[in-house]
Amino acid sequence: MFYIQGLKLPPGPPRHFLTGNLRDIPLSSSKPWETYDQWKKRFGDLVYLNICGKSLLVVNSRHLVSELFNARGSIYSERFQSTMACDLYDVRGGFDWSLVLMSPNETWRHHRAILQQHLGRTSMVQHQVTLEKHSMTLLALLFHKPFGFLGHTRHAIGAMILESTYGLSIQAENDPNVEVAERAMELLTDMLTPVKYIPSWSPGTTFKQKASELKIYSLAMKNEPFAAVKAALKAGNASPSFVSTLLEAQASASDSDNGGKEKIDDELIKSIGATIYLAGIDTTEVAVQVFFLAMILYPNTQRAAQEELEKVIGSNSFPTFKDRPNLPYINALCNEVLRWHPVVPFGLPHVLKQDDVIDGYFVPKGTLVMGFTWSLLHSEEVYGSDSDVFNPDRFLKEGVKDPDPAFGYGRRICPGRYMADNMLFIIVASVLYTFNIKPDGTNLPSLDGFMPGFIS
Numbered sequence: 412m413f414y415i416q417g418l419k420l421p422p423g424p425p426r427h428f429l430t431g432n433l434r435d436i437p438l439s440s441s442k443p444w445e446t447y448d449q450w451k452k453r454f455g456d457l458v459y460l461n462i463c464g465k466s467l468l469v470v471n472s473r474h475l476v477s478e479l480f481n482a483r484g485s486i487y488s489e490r491f492q493s494t495m496a497c498d499l500y501d502v503r504g505g506f507d508w509s510l511v512l513m514s515p516n517e518t519w520r521h522h523r524a525i526l527q528q529h530l531g532r533t534s535m536v537q538h539q540v541t542l543e544k545h546s547m548t549l550l551a552l553l554f555h556k557p558f559g560f561l562g563h564t565r566h567a568i569g570a571m572i573l574e575s576t577y578g579l580s581i582q583a584e585n586d587p588n589v590e591v592a593e594r595a596m597e598l599l600t601d602m603l604t605p606v607k608y609i610p611s612w613s614p615g616t617t618f619k620q621k622a623s624e625l626k627i628y629s630l631a632m633k634n635e636p637f638a639a640v641k642a643a644l645k646a647g648n649a650s651p652s653f654v655s656t657l658l659e660a661q662a663s664a665s666d667s668d669n670g671g672k673e674k675i676d677d678e679l680i681k682s683i684g685a686t687i688y689l690a691g692i693d694t695t696e697v698a699v700q701v702f703f704l705a706m707i708l709y710p711n712t713q714r715a716a717q718e719e720l721e722k723v724i725g726s727n728s729f730p731t732f733k734d735r736p737n738l739p740y741i742n743a744l745c746n747e748v749l750r751w752h753p754v755v756p757f758g759l760p761h762v763l764k765q766d767d768v769i770d771g772y773f774v775p776k777g778t779l780v781m782g783f784t785w786s787l788l789h790s791e792e793v794y795g796s797d798s799d800v801f802n803p804d805r806f807l808k809e810g811v812k813d814p815d816p817a818f819g820y821g822r823r824i825c826p827g828r829y830m831a832d833n834m835l836f837i838i839v840a841s842v843l844y845t846f847n848i849k850p851d852g853t854n855l856p857s858l859d860g861f862m863p864g865f866i867s
């Protein structure tokens with residue numbers, strides 16, 4: 412037992428000499444949340460781990476995530492800096508322009524404020540035509556090559572994001588902007604798998620090469636689509652988009668006194684534009700994959716959703732956002748997708764800025780604090796004893812809690828959540844209206860196929 416400043420650390424599994432709880436972490440499990448859930452049952456709402464000297468706190472209740480990330484948000488909103496293996500070769504440096512990794516400083520606040528204007532609930536109306544257009548393209552692709560559904564949905568989400576951000580039309584294949592962004596994402600994912608965080612991991616030449624390649628692609632991902640919008644504006648043929656609007660605001664601010672407003676420079680516009688793709692593509696794609704999986708495993712739910720679509724939309728048109736208020740079951744189904752298998756099951760860790768005391772326990776500065784999203788969204792008290800079952804009906808009941816924890820916590824809550832919700836809705840409604848989703852052959856897919864990592 413450890414005692415610091417006269418107070419105990421929160422409870423957790425026994426630690427080994429030097430490595431702490433390293434061996435307890437289920438790094439290669441396809442269901443790591445099961446281990447954390449057992450710890451929750453054994454130790455309670457706070458579980459403390461130490462991985463080779465690094466403190467990790469897992470928070471298991473809605474009450475405590477709200478207390479820490481909201482009420483004490485001023486000290487629970489940092490992101491991890493240095494100390495990780497990836498920093499040795501500047502992987503972080505490759506993306507330090509993105510607000511996802513920034514400390515909560517003035518620059519981060521400015522980036523978030525601009526992003527929230529573009530992606531806030533009320534701004535969604537301006538993106539919906541684009542989202543509807545790409546959902547129709549998705550249907551055509553699915554019709555011609557149904558087995559390519561994973562690639563088609565990723566392409567549709569990428570096109571939705573890139574067109575609303577840059578106003579660029581995306582080619583069906585070999586689009587240069589998509590290729591650059593995809594390579595940057597591929598390298599980043601490869602280098603940030605959990606195994607890379609283990610200090611015993613030994614950096615090698617391949618890692619160094621990938622790190623320098625990542626830097627090149629992360630810059631290209633930021634610069635190239637931005638340059639295309641600038642050129643289109645100059646030529647007078649830019650489609651309206653987030654970036655074109657910001658560039659126009661920038662031009663009008665430099666023509667006049669900007670009244671003390673914060674400056675919108677090229678670097679800021681480029682960084683926010685690329686962050687939208689970086690943070691939005693994999694997350695939304697996984698949510699759509701969870702939807703396909705659930706529809707295969709729960710055919711009665713699929714039928715119930717299709718019956719609602721047929722009743723509300725009839726047979727003469729395809730679903731649009733105008734239909735949304737009349738589709739309670741589809742909305743409940745989208746919520747259930749986010750709840751049943753949360754895309755980021757452990758949340759993105761926040762870092763504690765200074766020593767703190769929680770419920771009489773001492774928590775040291777620098778602790779990585781994770782809201783255990785999977786557990787909050789599978790709480791039997793909140794969602795009932797069948798919380799492991801995919802059942803949209805639970806969201807039709809009065810007073811049931813939304814799956815908000817799926818989008819993180821406090822000051823760092825996902826600013827793209829309304830966009831994600833809109834993309835998920837239009838894809839779910841359009842696909843279910845048009846197709847039956849069935850397994851290939853008689854074998855049902857297994858729930859063991861989830862990949863360990865931040866995004867699962």
Ligand code: HEM
Nearest residue numbers: 511690691694695698754755759818819820823825827831
């Ligand atoms: C189903 C889809 C999505 C899920 C489940 C999701 C989930 C999350 C989570 C868990 C976080 C971490 C929040 C925290 O630190 O507590 C996050 C952050 C973020 N998300 Fe999303 N996200 C999704 C889609 C999107 C989209 C479409 C965008 C952009 C259009 C986006 C932009 C961001 C950004 C910029 C951050 C970083 C915020 C910050 O660090 O201040 N996300 N998201």
